[in-house]
Amino acid sequence: MPPSVEALRRLCREDLEAGVEDIEATGRLPEEVVERLGQLGAWRLGLPPEHGGFGLPLAQLVPYLEAAAEGPAPGRMLVHLSNGIWRPIHRYGQPAQQELLAEMGRGRAFVAFALTEASGGTGRDLHSRATRSGDKWLLRGEKHLITFADRATHFLLTVASDDRRAPDSLTTFLVPRDTPGLDIDSSQGTMGLHGTGHGFLRYQDLALPDAARVGAVGQGLEVAMHFLDYSRLSLSACMVGLAQRALAESLAFARRRVTFGRPIADRQAVQGHLARMQALLSAGRALVREAAAAYDAAADAGGLGSEDLSALSATTKLYCLEMVGEVTDRALRVHGGWGYTTQAPIERIYRDARGFWFEEGTAEIQSLVVARHLLNR
Ligand SMILES: Cc1cc2nc3c(=O)[nH]c(=O)nc-3n(C[C@H](O)[C@H](O)[C@H](O)COP(=O)(O)OP(=O)(O)OC[C@H]3O[C@@H](n4cnc5c(N)ncnc54)[C@H](O)[C@@H]3O)c2cc1C
The missing domain is CATH 1.10.540.10 (Acyl-CoA dehydrogenase/oxidase, N-terminal domain)
Known part of the structure; x- marks a missing residue:
């Protein structure tokens, strides 16, 4: 159970x-x-x-x-x-x-997802390179912003396996943390999301057996998208949860903060913020639940990996990151100056919410996926 x-x-x-x-x-x-x-x-x-x-x-x-x-x-x-x-x-x-x-x-193994590079664009533009020699691969390159680089026992590492920059130019490997040639530096500080151990991976002569490959040679983009189509929805559910927390903090603060002899919760201006937060949050929650049901239906029908599903996932992430951005903006405003101090939970929630702009792809990239799908239909 x-x-x-x-x-x-x-x-x-x-x-x-x-x-x-x-x-x-x-x-x-x-x-x-x-x-x-x-x-x-x-x-x-x-x-x-x-x-x-x-x-x-x-x-x-x-x-x-x-x-x-x-x-x-x-x-x-x-x-x-x-x-x-x-x-x-x-x-x-x-x-x-x-x-x-x-x-x-x-919980005895923990795998981190390693795609993003400081030297190249995410996707076909990856600069990390795997070269094959018989049954072995030699990997050279770098990654950054890898969540839980500090505690991962393995990395799901996607790199280019040829120089064509084509959709089938990437290959994925499952790399144990202690593999010689893999240098892990988990000191990459972030604005928020403290405790999620972001870091750099660097590899100049990382030798891997072919048994470390996940999927076929050239299937790396598909492997990464299989994770991302799911995780953009999972992340959207997390945005709903964080927005819910921001609203709860705002309601509690509005009830206890008294100005000019009355709780600020009595003021229409503050009520307007609370109502707008609730409306955004409810829409986000409904969208995530509808998208999750569609994901499950596609999984049951063997339809994962379709362009429809990628677009739905991107649409959901796009809406929810705007939603959590506005909800936490309004929550901060309801808290007044106290909310800007580090004693107030909303200060951390506000910073943490900004990470969603980038995790699993920016709003601009989600827009690109959605628009391309609309125009291709
Ligand atoms: C908290 C956090 C956790 C993360 N965790 C991971 C992780 O575990 N694993 C991992 O691999 N990565 C991770 N990332 C990295 C994240 O996926 C990237 O930051 C994100 O995909 C954006 O890529 P970039 O940083 O290279 O931005 P850039 O590509 O440098 O983009 C800069 C700006 O240009 C825009 N832009 C770039 N290319 C285009 C284009 N073709 N068309 C239109 N606009 C474009 C972007 O939207 C953005 O506004 C994480 C990031 C954060 C902040």
């Missing part, structure tokens, strides 16, 4: 939240809470039962993602990534790589 959504919410919203000052200051996670999240089953909610998971479809996962996102960022990031990153390995991984899935569900 999967855990209750409430149990996950309590662990993230209360137990992880209790250590948030330390997380913000040091980036270190309270490992005892992380352990309890694992014991609850948070890493294997969507994982298929044959690998020890609960096999929840996305529509049933969404409430867990929303609940996790009400607490500090590392909680939702762990739940989001663990319940997504197994998918490309399950679909494209070689039989020996599939054995990692159960370990991931138990």
Whole structure:
């Protein structure tokens, strides 16, 4: 039986939240809470039962993602990534790589997604290069902004395997952390999302066996998109959860803050902010739930990977990142100057919400996917 959504919410919203000052200051996670999240089953909610998971479809996962996102960022990031990153390995991984899935569900293995480069554009423009020699590959290049570079036991690393810059020029590898030639520097500081261990990967002579390949040679873009089509929806559910938290903070503050003898909650100007936040949030939640149902239907019909689904996923992310941006803007305004201080939770929530502009692709790139789909139809 999967855990209750409430149990996950309590662990993230209360137990992880209790250590948030330390997380913000040091980036270190309270490992005892992380352990309890694992014991609850948070890493294997969507994982298929044959690998020890609960096999929840996305529509049933969404409430867990929303609940996790009400607490500090590392909680939702762990739940989001663990319940997504197994998918490309399950679909494209070689039989020996599939054995990692159960370990991931138990929290003994943790895979980070490594695509973005400082030297090139994401997608066909990757500059990292894999050269094949017999049964071996030699990888050269760099990645940055890799979430949980600090704690990942493996990296799902996508690089160019020829110089054509074509859709079939990328290949993906599953690389254990301790592989000689892989230099990991997890000191990349970020505006928000503290405790999510972003970092650089650098590799000049990273030798990998062909057994490390995930999917066929040239299938790397498809492997990455298999993850991204799912994870843009998963991330959208997290945006709904964070927006819900921003609204809850705003309601509580509006009730307790008194100016000119009355709580600011009595003022129509403040009520306008609260009502607009609720309207945006409700629309975002409805869109995520509808998109999750469509994702599950496509998965049941063997239709993952379609252009329709990529466009739906991008549309959902595009709306939800605008939604969480405006909700957290308004929440900050409701809090007045106190909200701008580091004592106020909304200060952290506001910063954390800005990460969504970039995670799993920018708004501009989502727009490009959506517009291309509309024009091609
Ligand atoms: C919190 C966080 C977590 C992340 N986690 C990961 C991770 O785990 N793994 C990973 O691989 N990456 C990760 N990233 C990286 C993220 O996916 C990229 O930052 C994002 O895709 C944008 O790429 P870029 O930073 O290279 O921006 P750039 O490509 O440099 O874009 C700069 C600007 O130009 C625009 N632009 C660029 N190209 C085009 C184009 N062709 N058409 C129109 N506009 C364009 C962009 O929209 C943006 O406004 C993370 C980023 C953040 C902030």
